[in-house]
Amino acid sequence: MKGIGLDIGSRTVKLVVCENGVIKMTRKEANTHDPLSLCRDMLCGIEADRIIATGYGRHLLGGYLPCETVSEIKAFARGSQAIHKPCSTVLDIGGQDTKAISLDDKGKIARFQMNDKCAAGTGRFLEVMATALGLSLEDFIEAAASAETAEPVNSMCAVFAESEVISMIARGSSRAGIALGIHQAVARRAVSLLEKVSVREDILFAGGVALNPCMRTQIEEQLGRLVIVPQDPQIVGALGCALMASEE
Amino acid sequence: MAPRQKTNEARRILHSTAIAPTEPLILDAFTSDPAGRILHLVLSKREQGAHVIGLYCGYAPLELIRAIKGIPAFLCASSGKTIAAAEAVLPANLCPLIKSSFGYIRTKSCPFYELSEVVIGETTCDGKKKMFELIAPLKPTHVMDLPYQPVEEGTLARWTDRVRRLKAFLEETFAAEIAAERIEAEIRETNLKCRLMDRVFDYAALDPSALHWSELLDIIAVEPLMGGEEFHRFVSPLLQRLETRAAGGIGFARPGSPRVLVSGCPIGGEAKKVLRIVEEAGGVVVALEGCSGMKGYSIRIDEGTGDPLAAVAAATLKIPCACMTPNRRRFDALDEMIRRFRPHAVIDVILQACHTYNIESWQIERHVQERHGLPFLKIETDYSQSDVEPLRTRIEALLESC
Incomplete structure (x- = not known):
């Protein structure tokens, strides 16, 4: 049985095709103002028995083609188990959501926590902060990694944090130090979310922000434990959907 | 209770596939306008000579209000429309209920406030307490100073004194x-109405639940506006219709629908979005714990004590609002509700900036998970529609885990 998993996120749309539990194809595209057209383009030419969608746009396809939906929690739990069987805790930092999921010994969702409903401390927050510092996202991450000391940032609201950053620049603080401070603040928030669901190893770090090596280091330092970042951390949710869709 | 339990069990086996009701529960001129029903009731009582008394919460004893030929009118506080007007004066980072209420008063758009001769407030939180100062110059406003430690020595005496002061004010x-x-006499009326409400709740406890949350809220809105006999006449045909639904296996759930108990802050008006999302996600709301729901009806007032005012004070002090510390009664009442309504999950709804319910939510979470093994979700929200999709994501994930 062939199944398609779609994770229609706020920043990126991820597609995975699985056949009998094996990955056959993956696709990723930056989301646009017209996610439905984007999904249709991405699905073009792919035949499958079943489609399951997750992410903020999961209900979008329903009116257009037969498509089931699952929550991101279920999708990430399933995808994480498939990528790394001994995984007991999942941290996903995406475009506008952060989730911490604790799995029991059978891989079932034991508890989950999501960030406050605004995008504080998510991927989008990091992008806004990079812009506030006049840096590309890549340069922002590199600057943070190169900083010797961090300039502490307290605000987690994108609007307040931007004002805070602007006043730090005005005081002459180094951009690298501010960038590191921002990473630390986001990591602190992610760790407190993890602690709410109780942290057990192995810990899988997924979502677009897991591509950021400085964030990974900061989370590991604050958690006092190592995290596992999959080869492609962005597709974990779509993979979970594709696996569910490729099962009877 | 025993025979009813057995009947419920039989129903559960016979009618695992529910048929949704097609007939409205309350058949009157206001079937499609429940807010109009409330306004009509207040206006008609006023025409019969009742004093309209504006209220915020259940700590103001209704027995005293009815005893002075008053009609209690709960003031509008659950729409986001008036919040912008309120924020011209109040800080934005404040409970939406307080902002909404103040906005209604400021824009003269709450008919119940306009009709009220006096307003009674209670110091259930700092926000309300200070907001009362702002509305006090507009209309006679009596604020009851609520003590917060319900089981401490001297608390009941202090609260009884506050109830006595309310009596003097009225x-x-x-x-x-x-x-x-x-x-x-009014104590007996209240107890009669609580017993009738309890019979209504029995139908929410069925599986499938024969009572929809919106019907429950409509009945709760009517109850304070009627005397015992009048409410009996109102609710009797409803109980008959509920019995017909129950006998026919008619209810509000698909097979396998997770049953949800919603606890926390009062839910009305635009906060009802949470209840709608639960339904859209395939769940069925079987119990509303909040003070806008079932919580208050489990309290009975002692009859024939010889000091009815003290009895009323003792009963109202038992309301397990999160402003109380410690608030043991809320956990006991929750245990009883979980036993009775058999939910598969609990959602604790916190209105933005309601610190007491927000902090207590952590204890509620532990209690629900550890004692009852139920999935739990805390939601912090306000009266805007902007968080509907993030809430949907969280609620769908919760119901999947049931």
Whole structure:
């Protein structure tokens, strides 16, 4: 049985095709103002028995083609188990959501926590902060990694944090130090979310922000434990959907 | 209770596939306008000579209000439309209920406030307490100073004194006396109505639940506006219709629908979005724990004590609002509700900036998970629609884990 998993996120749309539990194809595209057209383009030419969608746009396809939906929690739990069987805790930092999921010994969702409903401390927050510092996202991450000391940032609201950053620049603080401070603040928030669901190893770090090596280091330092970042951390949710869709 | 339990069990086996009701529960001129029903009731009582008394919460004893020939009118506080007007004066980072209420008063758009001769407030939180100062110059406003430690020595005496002061305020304002016998009679009325409400709740406890949350809220809105006999006449045909639904296996759930108990802050108006999302996600709301729901009806007032005012004070002090510390009664009442309504998950709804319910939510979470093994979700929200999709994501994930 062939199944398609779609994770229609706020920043990126991820597609995975699985056949009998094996990955056959993956696709990723930056989301646009017209996610439905984007999904249709991405699905073009792919035949499958079943489609399951997750992410903020999961209900979008329903009116257009037969498509089931699952929550991101279920999708990430399933995808994480498939990528790394001994995984007991999942941290996903995406475009506008952060989730911490604790799995029991059978891989079932034991508890989950999501960030406050605004995008504080998510991927989008990091992008806004990079812009506030006049840096590309890549340069922002590199600057943070190169900083010797961090300039502490307290605000987690994108609007307040931007004002805070602007006043730090005005005081002459180094951009690298501010960038590191921002990473630390986001990591602190992610760790407190993890602690709410109780942290057990192995810990899988997924979502677009897991591509950021400085964030990974900061989370590991604050958690006092190592995290596992999959080869492609962005597709974990779509993979979970594709696996569910490729099962009877 | 025993025979009813057995019947419920039988129903559960016979009718695992529910048929949704097609007939409305309350058949009157206001079937499609429940807010109009409330306004009509207040206006008609006023025409019969009742004093309209504006209220915020259940700590103001309704027995005293009815004893002085008053009609309690709960003030509008659940729409986001008036919040912008309120924020011209109040800080934005404040409970939406307080902002909404103040906005209604400021824009003169709450008919119940406009009709009220006096307003009674209670110091259930700092936000309300300070907001009352702002509305006090507009209309006679009596604020009851609520003590927060319900089981401490001296608390009941202090609260009884506050209830006595309310009685004096009402007597002075309306130039009439409230005789002890009148309070005693009203205690019996309240207890009768609580027993009737309890019979209504039995139908929410069924599987499938024969009572929809919106019907429950409509009945709860009517209850304070009627005397015992009048409410009996109102609710009797509803109980018959509920019985017909139950006998026919008619209810509000698909097979396998997770049953959800919603706890926390009062839910009305635009906060009802949470209840709608639960339904859209395939769940069925079987119990509303909040003070806008079932919580208050489990309290009975002692009859024939010889001191009815003290009995009323003792009963109101038992309301397990999160402003109380410690608030043991809320956990006991929750245990009883979980036993009775058999939910598969609990959602604790916190209105933005309601610190007491927000902090207590952590204890509620532990209690629900550890003692009852139920999935739990805390939601912090306000009266805007902007968080509907993030809430949907969280609620769908919760129901999947049931």
